[in-house]
Amino acid sequence: MFAAVLALTVSGVTLVASATSAEPASVASATSAEPASVDPWAQGAAQIRPVDPDATPETVALFKNMYAMSGHQWMYGHQMDMAMGYTGARAAQTRDSGVPATATAFVGTRDQHADNSATKQAWGQHTAIQGIDLGYLELKDEFAQFGPIFDARTAKYPAGGRGPYYGYDGLNVDGYPWADLVKWAVESYRHGSIVEVSWHETNPVTYGGYNSNLYYPGTWTGHSTVPTDMNQTAASYVLPGGELHSRYEARMDSIVDFNNAVTEANGGTPVPMIFRPYHEHSGDWFWWGVDDMERKFQPATYEQYEQLYKRLQSYLMGHGVHNFLYTISPDRSRLGEPSWLYQDLKGSPELKALLDNYINTKTWSAATKATAHADLQAQYDEARTLTETSFHWGEPIALNNAGVPLDLNPVTGAQTTGTAEFREWIDSGKWKELLMRKWEQGFPGAKYVDIYGIDNYWESGSGNSYNPYNAQPAKRLELFCSSFDYVAEKARADHKIVAMTEGNSQIQEIHDRFANSCGNEEKYPNLKNVSYALTWQGTQSGTGNANPVTGAYRDEITMAGERDFYTSDVTAPTTTVSLAPALVNGWSLPGPTVTLTADDGDGWGVEAIWFALDGSAWTKYTAPFVVPGDGHHILEFLAVDNFGNIEGVNTLSFSTAASFESLRAAVTEFSSDSDVAMGLNDKLAAAERAKSAKVRANVLDAFENQLAAQVGKALTAQEVAFLTAAERMLH
Numbered sequence: 001m002f003a004a005v006l007a008l009t010v011s012g013v014t015l016v017a018s019a020t021s022a023e024p025a026s027v028a029s030a031t032s033a034e035p036a037s038v039d040p041w042a043q044g045a046a047q048i049r050p051v052d053p054d055a056t057p058e059t060v061a062l063f064k065n066m067y068a069m070s071g072h073q074w075m076y077g078h079q080m081d082m083a084m085g086y087t088g089a090r091a092a093q094t095r096d097s098g099v100p101a102t103a104t105a106f107v108g109t110r111d112q113h114a115d116n117s118a119t120k121q122a123w124g125q126h127t128a129i130q131g132i133d134l135g136y137l138e139l140k141d142e143f144a145q146f147g148p149i150f151d152a153r154t155a156k157y158p159a160g161g162r163g164p165y166y167g168y169d170g171l172n173v174d175g176y177p178w179a180d181l182v183k184w185a186v187e188s189y190r191h192g193s194i195v196e197v198s199w200h201e202t203n204p205v206t207y208g209g210y211n212s213n214l215y216y217p218g219t220w221t222g223h224s225t226v227p228t229d230m231n232q233t234a235a236s237y238v239l240p241g242g243e244l245h246s247r248y249e250a251r252m253d254s255i256v257d258f259n260n261a262v263t264e265a266n267g268g269t270p271v272p273m274i275f276r277p278y279h280e281h282s283g284d285w286f287w288w289g290v291d292d293m294e295r296k297f298q299p300a301t302y303e304q305y306e307q308l309y310k311r312l313q314s315y316l317m318g319h320g321v322h323n324f325l326y327t328i329s330p331d332r333s334r335l336g337e338p339s340w341l342y343q344d345l346k347g348s349p350e351l352k353a354l355l356d357n358y359i360n361t362k363t364w365s366a367a368t369k370a371t372a373h374a375d376l377q378a379q380y381d382e383a384r385t386l387t388e389t390s391f392h393w394g395e396p397i398a399l400n401n402a403g404v405p406l407d408l409n410p411v412t413g414a415q416t417t418g419t420a421e422f423r424e425w426i427d428s429g430k431w432k433e434l435l436m437r438k439w440e441q442g443f444p445g446a447k448y449v450d451i452y453g454i455d456n457y458w459e460s461g462s463g464n465s466y467n468p469y470n471a472q473p474a475k476r477l478e479l480f481c482s483s484f485d486y487v488a489e490k491a492r493a494d495h496k497i498v499a500m501t502e503g504n505s506q507i508q509e510i511h512d513r514f515a516n517s518c519g520n521e522e523k524y525p526n527l528k529n530v531s532y533a534l535t536w537q538g539t540q541s542g543t544g545n546a547n548p549v550t551g552a553y554r555d556e557i558t559m560a561g562e563r564d565f566y567t568s569d570v571t572a573p574t575t576t577v578s579l580a581p582a583l584v585n586g587w588s589l590p591g592p593t594v595t596l597t598a599d600d601g602d603g604w605g606v607e608a609i610w611f612a613l614d615g616s617a618w619t620k621y622t623a624p625f626v627v628p629g630d631g632h633h634i635l636e637f638l639a640v641d642n643f644g645n646i647e648g649v650n651t652l653s654f655s656t657a658a659s660f661e662s663l664r665a666a667v668t669e670f671s672s673d674s675d676v677a678m679g680l681n682d683k684l685a686a687a688e689r690a691k692s693a694k695v696r697a698n699v700l701d702a703f704e705n706q707l708a709a710q711v712g713k714a715l716t717a718q719e720v721a722f723l724t725a726a727e728r729m730l731h
Contacts, residue, residue, distance in 0.1 A: 048495050048644035050450050051313075054322045059272040061568040062194065063325055063450060066497050068569070068604030068642035070529040073558045074515050076507060076548055077129025077196060077534035081117045082184040083176055115191070123549045126560035129274075129532050130188035132181050134258060135173030135200030138251040143168045145250045173200045178258070185262045189271040192561030196274040196534060198502075199255075203287045204248055205234045234287040235304040239311060252312060256319045263323075270323035272566065276501060277312055280455050281305050281442050282330030290442045291334045293398045305442035313448055328443060329453035329501035333466040335438045337479055338425035339396040339403040345383035352380045355397070355404060357413025364400060372399045394437070405468040415468075422475060431479075432486050439487060451531075452491040453501030454484060481518035481527065488526035498526075500533040507548050510535075515556045572645040573600040575609060575637055577652055579627075584722040587666050588627070590658035590729055595624045598639035598647075607644075611637040630658035657726040660688040667723060673714035680706055684727075700727060 049055070050063045069075075119127040170178050185195045238248035263270045281300075284291040288308060289299040300308065313326055345351055359372045379397055386393050396403045406421035408414065425431045443449070469475040484500065491498035505513070512518070514530040521528065548557045575598040581589050598606040609621035613635050627633055635652040657663045664681045671677035683703040690696035704727065707720050715723075 048642070050325055051448055052317055052322050052324070052326075054317070056270050056272065056323050057568065058270070058566040059323045059325065062272040062565050063497070064568065064643045065563065065565045065604070066194075066531050067495070069558065069563070070492075070497065070531045072604070073556055074510070074530060075128035075194070075532035075558050076119075076510065077131055077194075077532050078117075078119050078127045079131035079198075079502075079534060079536045080133070080174060080176070081119050081127055081130050082132075082188060083174075083180070115187075123547050125549045126188070126191050126193050128193055128558050128560050128562075129196050129534055130184070130193040130560075131196045131198065131534055132184060133172055133174060133198045133200055134181070134255065135198075136168070136202060137172050137178060137181075137258060138199070138201050138254045139168040140170075140178070141253040141257060142247055142250040145253075146247050178261075182258070182261045182265050185271055185273070186265045188560075189266065192563070192565070194274060194532075194565060195271060196276060198276045198279060201251070201277075203234055204238050204244055204251065205287075233298070233300050233304060235300040235308050239304065239307050249315065252315045253319075255316060256321060259316075259321050259323070272323045272325070274327055274451065275324040276327040276329055276453070278305065278309055279327075279329040279502065280331035282334040282438060284334075293334065294401050300442075302442045306444045309442075309444045310448055325450040325497075326448065327451040327453050327499075327501055328449045329455045330439055330441075332454050332456045332480075332483060335454070335483065336396045336434050337403050337468065338406050338422050338431050338434075339468060340406065342379060342383045342386060342392045342395055342397060343388075345380050345397065346386060347384070352376065354408060354410065354413050355399070358404065358408055358415070359399060359413075361412060361414040362400075368400060375399060394434070396434075402466050403468040415471075417472060419475075422469075426478065426482070431482065435483055436486055436490065446494045446496065449496065451497045451499055451501070452487055452494075453499045454487055455501050456480070456503040456505070477518065481513065481520075481524050484513070484530060485524040485526045488529045492526060492529055497531045498529055499531050502534055502536060504536055505533060506535075507551075511553050511556065515553065569603045569641070569643040569645065571601060571603060572647040573598045573603065573606050573639040573641045575599075575639045575647060575650060577635065577637060577650070579654070581725075583654055584718055585666075585670060586654050587669075587722065587726075588654055588656045589722070589726055590630070590656055591626050591628065592656065593624050593626050594635065596621050596637055600639075600641045603645070604642040607640045607642045609637065609639045611635060627656065630656055630662050657723075658729075660684050660730060663723070663726050663730065666726065670719045670723065671710075671714045673710075676710055676714040697731070700731065703727060 048064055048067050049060055052059070055063070117126050117130070119125070172178070172181060185197075188195050236242055237244040239245065242248075259270070259273075262273075278286070278288045280286060281289050282291055283289045284293060284295045284297075284299055287299050288305055290302050290305050292298045309328075316324065340351065340355065355376055356373060359369055359376065362369065362372075364372065376397070376399060379392075382392060398404075405415045406425065407416045407418035409416055439454075467476060469479065484498075488498040490496075500510070500514075510533045514527050514533065517524045517527040548554070549559060575596055578595045578597075579588055579592040580595070581592060583592075594611075596609050596611060598609050600606050610618050611621050612618045613627065614633055621637070627635075632653070632655045635654075636649050637652070638647040638649050640646050655662065655665070657666045664684050667680050667684070668677045671680070680703060683699055683706065687696045687699040687703065690699060704724055707715065707723055711717050711720050
């Protein structure tokens, strides 16, 4: 026996594990092995790990545990859960006034309610995902290093107001102090929750609020540039080479400072956190957004958003932040839906007339209708100039900031409840193609993102205003379910976590959509892999918020403290092999069926079993298979678990007696008496040389009689039975 390091190439995926070769007719004793130091992005399932190559061990464990848990259990999250009560009290009330005398449920600051949270007060246990926001805190280092921004326009900035243009006041965008956010992050970690950090960052050029439409530069001390083209966005000013690049680095320093403060408060141990910067970029309400539906221009180009995301990540890692998992989270309302596209309008006055009629059927005001007609005319005129490479070619038409439904009455233009056009989009794959193309606009690439998300206010809540199928619940539900299913499919293929990264869905709704696969796992096979759903600050009461701690689906949801997210599973699965018929002394009858079974013990389960037969390419095992051919075979096999642990290579060496030559070799190996073996093999040789079937049959009958006479002598009963069966298969 000898030790070896085996490099296995499986469908382009390289798995490297230590293996021990085996003597013929035995299964090697293999040990678990760490992957070799090769490009982790070529490792596939064997290298399930965060994008940060220097991620802390606890951060690696968090990512792997969340990935492994996907498909088994899901997690509920709540924004600012440690700060506000489930009645939805906001910061100004709890910070300035304390708990109202009329309060009937938990409302108040954390100082007043030790070890409490909105979720714990409502249901008796902390939520698995605790969300906090760092918006406005980016000004801490920027103003400290460069001074505040002054603007004399008091009409714009009245006295007594609060906002970034008034200076940094130590409070985040929700009005909570820096020190409290640090404390809540540590407390959340210590009671077993996962901390999720969003960043509603102010506009770095205008200092308007994060959702201000002041994307283009205004005039303030030290800066008076007026943009002359679409690329002179706020993002262009802060990227390397931009006028405000140095000031923006100070903003990123504030994120580093916050992380360092959390680490210090946690006794020097970094707290793994999910970081969700530049979220909802598919819209145009943030200065980093890439859409142009409402503003009529892109706040940031696709390329600028990608650079912005990569630059922030690189800066944080370069300044010692190695405990973040990075999230991408476009908003669902701007990922489109089955709708009329610009390309449909090109050269089609008939479609334009139909859509004009559609506008006339709406209950909008006269002014709104006039604007919609004007927008349609502008889009029709633009469509005439478009080619397949144009920006808007494959984009949905938008009227009154909403998509246009497909199923329209061909005469009146009124929206109908028909399904023909809608179903054609779904069933042909056009819808999937549109959604995923828009989801990937600005996407920095799998090497930079750990969690693929969608922010969803689209199926319910304020986002309905964008949805042309709002009044048709069945269609709306199908679009919701398919949206997350498509993204979850991509996430799983890229070995990423998938989540509803923000929304206002209630517990029951989340369960039905994700854990229950929208009631149709065959149609939506990937929905069960949605790891968590983070709901925004607000109420946790109502019939849709069934108690996740005591409810009927309790086993399907994980709450804080129920899983050790920060400890790695280091035990690889073990694989066993069986052949039917069973081997006898390392020999098989012709055409044996091989079954491979893997067990991961108390781990997160087996991700896949791989095998290679007789030096062929490694293949993913999906079902028992037959080994063809004659003579000696070598079967190698291993398993990979959902945590990314690779089992050492097992080797099974065996032979099949599918010819007279192989059968004679088996006789020689089995018999304890060489003279007996010689006599039996003489008969087999004579049968092989026989010119007629009758002669062959007579010789083989004599062979069987001689075999039977050796039971308990030169051969065991099992050996005789095997040799007899093998001989009869050669008749």
